[in-house]
Amino acid sequence: MEIILAVKLGYKPGTKIKVESFPAMFGSGGENTFAFSERGVASQHFIINQKNNKILLRSMDGAITRVNNLIVEEKVELTNLDYITVSEDLILQVHFKKKTSRRTSKGYDQIKMEPGGVLRQRIDVDKTSILEPSTQKLKYSHRALKTIYAVLRKCNNESNDELLFDRLLDALFKAIDAERGAIFLQIDKDNYEGKAFLTSTNERDQFPVSTTVLKDVMQNRVSIISHIPEDDMLSSSESIRLQMVGSFICAPLISYEKIFGALYLDRTILHNQPTLVEQEADNYPEPFLIEDLELLVAIGIQIGSSLAKSLLIRKVRQSLFEKEKLVQALRESEERYALAASAANDGLWDCDIQSGNVYYSTRWKSMLGYQDSEIDSNLDEWFHRIHEEDFGKVKEEFDQHISGKLPRFQIEHRMLHRDGNYIWVLNQGIAVRDNNKTLRVVGSQTDITKRKQAEAQLLHDAFYDVLTGLPNRALLMSRLQRAIYRANRDAKYMFAVLFMDLDSFKVVNDSMGHVTGDELLIDIAKRLQQVIRPGDTVARFGGDEFTILLENLQNLQQASDIADVLHEQLAEPFTLNDQDFFMGASIGIAIGNVDYEEPQDLLRDADTAMYRAKSNGKPYEVFDRQMHESVTALLRLETDLRKSLVEKDFFLCYQPIVDLKSFQITGMESLMRWHHQERGLVSPGEFIPLAERTKLIIDLGWWAIREACQQLAYFQKEFSRPDLSVSVNMSAKQFAIHDLARLIGDVLNNACIRPGNLKLEITETVLMENAKAMIKTLNDLKLMNIDLYIDDFGTGYSSLSYLHRFPISILKVDRSFIFEITKKENFEIVRTIITLAHNLDMKVVAEGIETSEQLKLLMQLGCDFGQGNLFSVPVRNHEIAKMLSKSHRWDFL
Template identity: 40%
Template sequence: MARESVSGAGAASPYWGSADSFRLLAENAQDFIFRFRVQPDPGFDYVSPASMSMFGYTPAELYSDPSLILAIVGEEYLAETADFGHDPRLTEPRDVRVHRKDGSVTWIEQRLTPVFEGDHLMAVEGIARDISERKRAESAMAHQALHDALTELPNRNLLLDRLSQALARAERQHLDVVAVLMIDLDRFKLVNDTLGHPAGDDLLVAVARRLKEALRPGDTVARLGGDEFVVIAEAVSSTAHARLLAERLAALVAGTYPVAGTEVFTSASIGVALGRAGDTSEALLSDADAAMYLAKERGRGRVELFLPDLRTLAETRLAAESALRAAVEREEFALAFQPVVDLEVGCVIGAEALIRWQPEGKATIAPGEFVALAEETGLIVPIGTWVLGEACAQLRAWKDAFPRVPLMMSVNLSARQLTPDLLDTLTKLLAVNSLDPDDLTLEITESVLMRDTDGALESLLGLKALGVQLAIDDFGTGYSSLSYLKRFPIDVLKVDRGFVNGLGTDDDDTAIIAGILAMARGLRVDVVAEGVERQEQLHVLRVLNCPFAQGFHF
């Protein structure tokens, strides 16, 4: 038999009329609670007052006109759920796109319970929760995963996808070649060093705007990172045509830009590679990159086409690999430490270990200039082991110096380090330095998790069994699904500086971080905001009740 339901106050419903406690709960709930009769006469048996705030319809309207359900969820959705019958999918939580009375669209999470008489579906009881804020945050994060946070241009992930599509289109439709233009700003580092990184960022945004406005319909401009941009030009008829396009872009980029209260001149070195049937996206990017370096070597502010003899660039990279191998043998590395601050009490609770390469007699090299090469060659494994050892030793020294202060250490992990040997290494290091496992936090990026989810899960479960803390670094920038947060044993989310940068000036960034914090609280994980550099960023984080932060501001 169908179980009884409670009617809303002042609404003419026969259900749950005597269940005062339920009626009080339902009619004060923010969630929408309902019972919809499937047969014999479809219609609502019960509607909670939240229908007004969620959909714009009063309970009386829904009782009097059962067809309004079609206006809210649509015929397609109703037909789909009606076909479920005894299918267990009917009871699973489901995100549903719905229409409000005023015509606007919102999102709800719906949970349904079927009511049967024998084998006949008589009614559906359910509860719906407004998840529009979550959906907006997810949409913003999905956009961020495929776009550069600073310039809003496509990032490498989206670039590779579009280049693959362009090559496939050219081959399938027997079109002209696809040109890849690698664009690198000349002397950009000088702008950063003399005027500061914010000025450099302003210059990048201005250049991105010029490139975007100059594109032909159907072409793509993306930012790879740093001061490198890539343009994909389709329907290029010849080498001469490709050079003409590149020279036109070089002329548009070259010029002065208002930055940091002054006029800054920049130009661009452009390398061009032509893609034909059988070429791969990565190979084309590599060829265009080699041509761009030739343009820089020949005086900057010019265009060069890829030629096979540019493979000498590979020899340069081989030399860099040899130097890095020698650095590993000689331990030419040092650690810098960035404090992690508890924003509620304002005290340092630990630090993140950041590696630097210090070649003998040369300037210190930042990780961004050699970590990728270390990843490619596998040298990241011995380098990572050295970092773990030094970081644990430093933490032990701090604990001895400040025995009453609970301190922790964060260390970045590469995907290549997620091997069975890592557990043995950590066990020995913790024992040698008399550290508790939860004194150590290991940071991994979203891309590491998604590259081999099963392998990553096995490795992380092993690390978690050891007792160390696990953190997702640069959270929100990976090309991934939020579902991994339920699957993996994560303790901390480290919000990427790209989101933190706009706090105090960009409402979208504030909304994204608020969404991340709400999600983290629900999942019972901590949050660390990275890249805090200004007081207004810190103020917003405290207003949002972000628990921890790090950055040059501290």
Template identity: 40%
Template sequence: MVPTELGVSRSELLLLGQHLVGEELLRRAFEDSPVASFIADGEGRIVRVNRALCVLLGHAEADLVGAGVATVLPSADGASWRRWGTGAGPHGLTRLETRCLRRDGSCVAVELTVSAAGVVEDAPAYLIAQVHDLSRRGAAERRLAHQALHDPVTDLPNRTLFLDRLERGLRRHQHTGALLAVLFMDLDRFKQINDSLGHAAGDQVLIETAHRLREALRPGDTVARFGGDEFAVLCEDLDDESTAGEIAARMLRVVSEPMDVGEQRTSVHASIGIALARGGSDGESMLGDADFAMYRAKEKGRNRCEVYDATLRADALARMEQTSALRHALEESELRIVYQPLLRIDGSAVVGVEALVRWDHPTMGLLGPEHFIGLAEESGQMVQLGMWVLREACREVATWAPPPGGEPLLLSVNLSAQQLAGTGLRDSLRTILGETGLDPGRLWLEITESVLLDDVDAAVEALGRLRDLGVRLAIDDFGTGYSSLSYLRRFPVDAVKIDRSFVTGLGRDPAADAIVAAVVNVSRALGLTVVAEGVETDEQLVALRALGCEWAQGYLWSEPLSPTAAHRWIRARRPEVVAGRPLELGALLAQRVDALRRRTDRRVLLEVPSSLPACFADAVAVRIVVDHLLANAATYSAADRPVVVTAAADRRAVRVSVSDFGIGMSGDEVARCFEQFWQARAPDSPRTGGVGIGLFIVRSLVEAMGGHVGVRSAVGRGSTFTVVLPRSAWAAARVHSVQGGALDLGEPSSVQEFMRQIGVPMRGRR
């Protein structure tokens, strides 16, 4: 040991320094600890506090040091403090829950941990107290309890909490008899939003939907989210069963209102099933019943509600069996492809085929798509089914030889909404084209108009990706969304297919005439091919030709055929010759006048010479012309005056005149009455189309047969329409050579105005 000047060795100084450093470290650890702490002597006087305790209680250090522990712990007097210390022992701990007093007089629940430090005469010299704030722990526990019973995305009650409330409600129902209902709601096609806009956008839709449901429901109702796109609502104390339906209708209305999702504006719809509490109902069975009813609502067209009844469960079980059977059909090759020919409207050539799927059911026979496409969509099998059709059709048609003297056949295949919204369609399509060897330019993909209009921006992007592969695109069932005419120029498509419902109405429904004419004009102005589907009669075909439609398909030519039969039909097909033939006009006029007399009380006078010679014309076209002129005359003639039909002939032509003595037309109306979108005056109120479209068809048909039509009219004195038809093929051919062929789009004054109104510029075909 080496002495120092003070008589203290270096080792003693080192030990002293280490002791002082240790004390400083302990002091800092105590003062800086996040746990509120204080030290008191055996008599209960506070000798030291840390910053965390001062913050917790709102005191300054000087307020507490030297004060009794009762200043901090109201329940702790000197005796209890000593008892806590004695109970702790020299190395033990005492834990208890108590309350600390804050400076502002409020109390906070705490857990107190007391330990002894040092012993004097077998008693602790000091006690160290750690104070744990239980209010924070309580909040955390409450937060965890809330999370266990609520949906993390929408903060709505989850299935567990909903079932608990439902069971409580059912017990009340059994005691009081108050009516109770469960409404099970599923968003329609929600997966498309996730696939096209992303899951963040999907969550935003769920949050907004939850908010709207809260606002739409009664204060005592419970709305919960079960996961995915499923919501459930518990309604108690209903006035009657119809109240549940009213609540469901309100839910559908608020959910379907447009919402902003990021930079997109979109709309969602929902289907709702309703189950009402019956004797002996339990929560799980009610949810199952409501779920069955919801699926029935989807089957009936979505965006609607259905109430559960006993037959629904049996139907749902049958549906499950059908779903399993369809899955088996896909795996065991029970599906078949049939082909319907696609022809030029003049019958001159077969241009392609549309591939359609059938199910060769082992017990029910050959089923059309209406029996299983909806099932495939609901069960998630639509993409698999659609890709199978696409692959098989490409493989088969790629091996077919072109028609005699014709071009290679086009193949038209339908794409479902689920296929279009999927992420792998483009790659799968490229693979199929590569494997089958089909030229991409021969493949037409059809997408229904309603799918495109659900989200125009997403549709434009998806179609663009497909078109980059070289395939062609067509809008199917066009016309069902009439407002979509203005959107048409945005879609990168090559053709539109007019919905069969409008083709069926041609010549009978003025609205159908107007819509078909509008679709043809807009499509041709944009350079798109126009295809009519569902053509079944000669009258429809003649009207479509007159309006300028280019291609058509339907039972008028052929039903959908097996691959072998379709190929044989196409190779045996010979071009049609569209020509007139001698027609006894007198007999036809008498027949059409009799038909008018049977359906109207108007007097009709027919003045036709018995020696009226035949004309050279198409009987179907002449019948359409005469029927329209007679219907117009009956509509616009005066009630007390007859409609007069006369006929005469010279050596080149036969003339038929239809006269009324009604409201007549002005000079401007006479000049424009054959335009497609001329606004005619009805007896009671103005109307657009109908007469104008019909007269355009009349003029088109007459001129296509080598004739012409004229009109004389005066306001208040009536109108006379005269149709002149050639008596021979030579006369018809001579007129055609002078006219120079088929008509153009129509009179520019009306067509261009129509285009301007819907925002479509006129331009040549591309």
């Protein structure tokens, strides 16, 4: 029996031990084998030769080893002046191959050691030596056999592990007097789980157990008995003396070399009170005997065998349970298939390949309109009813499945019904084979006629307009693509695309409602279909737009002729709800040729021609390259406009407004200019309409207001002219901005100018088209003391009603009247405008004054202000600054 005695040095971690005070266990002069062990580090063995007050540390295997920060290579000599630093877990283990200690009266092996330490014995388990019969151990063996019998009975009769472990501990406590007990099961290599705990007070709370002990027992498969002698405790520190384990035994739960866990029993030095050992000698526990450990080992083997048997039984029971579940699942699956087949209303069939007989279920026969007795049991009853277009494919796949070339038979085809119509069915089956020989094929037949009809409807809806029934955009694009391919292959093939937009449909839709609008679109579709030739395609492109594809044209004039006929047809009135509607249309024509590769290019050009026809007031226009270049240039200009807005290529010019009595400059009109990086100055008549259409005018307009107000503030301060004003042209889209008055107020506050110095100009047309929406905004601006100018007065609606409905301050007479004011009729018109304005307490500004004669007539009529090239063309801000200086004089004066 090999015994390992371990000495745990009784020093605090970090203590330096002088070599001369190093524990001498067997005197000097001998060589002993020691093992230094630290937590989590495998032990390394050394030979310590203690002679002449020197300790020689030599690695047994010659390896380099670190011991408490001391690196040992081959051989190291330490003198009595050297120190070794102690770590918390430094343990010196002494190995003995033979018994070298004496038997004491307390029943355990003891070796004299200094200072105080822990004596631990590790005993290799030898099953054959357990309970060795002898006369001296007869009484003890009787107790052991009785306890083992009780344990075996509990292991065999108890299936609940938790309850079993509790009862085992009860039996152990009766056999072996212990303070506490526990059973641990091994989860994995380094984890242990306590399954049962018991104390002498019958409490079942957990208590700490050294994981080092459990690891040693379970991994090294050894049993341990340990005891701290009473006299050794007197020299240890108080923290070690209080509530320590005095004695413990631990044995593995083992069966056929498999470790399941560990059994643990101990006796504590103190029960509850932290009293020093030397003051309470009665509390010091009796040590466990080797016989107690042997009994624990035997019981551990029995429990381990019981756990192994229990595990095997559970596996067998689990296997039987799984098998029963499989049988039950198969039974339920068969029932579910029968119910599912019935619920799905499928027809079942079973074909015997050898005999050719086929079983057809009642549902299979009724699906085709027959009774049970009206269908024979042969394959012809099925195959003779398959649609002739589907027969070849069904027969081929059925034969391939029988031969094993297809893993499954599944196909959709048509079957003849008794009433003479065909229904769509899904037939699917699987072959039953024996040694690669097909014996039979079992399958089902499902009626999928409704699904096929739904798919056909979905396909129709995908290519036809739901409202009019005409082909939709998707089908038109497909046919256009086909026409382009054909034109590229055949030089004689000619085709054209007509893109048509209804002129007044929105008015009808908004006034009469969408229901009437839909009925009108249906009637228009019918008329278009009456005009086109067979083989042509008329499609609803979207909304009130229609597209017509004319194929196989004899000449290009045919496209124009058909456009004339379409225009005449639509010119006839449409009668809906006893009311006549007249619909105009604009048509664009694009002639197909080899230059086109994509359908969208044709539609783009036809759409361009349609807009040209609409703008020119013509019934139709034929697309030419000049139109494309014009549209491309407009698109390029729009791109440049957006880019220039970011890069700030815009600036303001100013044209002075002069008091015609004092000839002093009272204000100025700000005019936007664009300096294109490549084209130079771009005319406002070219880029302002484009900005309106693209809504860029909103950003440009706000920039112009901020710039004009900041420039005005500079002029007022520089020339001490607080009365000086600036006018800015406003777009209708700007007036549509929510909370416009507040936003303009923020601009004025930032520029530090009074609201009365800002004049906003708007045309008659914009005012009348948005009268209801703008009246509140205009009144809000008037409350802020901002004046409103009517620009180009006399060229728009010329309605006198808005002059008293809106808060208008000044009328600006259009330059077209001033240009010919020398003519009597124009002179009278201007007189009337000035007189009307003065009667309504308004001022008048005459635009476009270019000659002294025009100025003289306006002064004669009492016009208040003048503006035009006679005074100055629009100039940059530094030129206006010169005019505002006191030294400036007009040339015509």
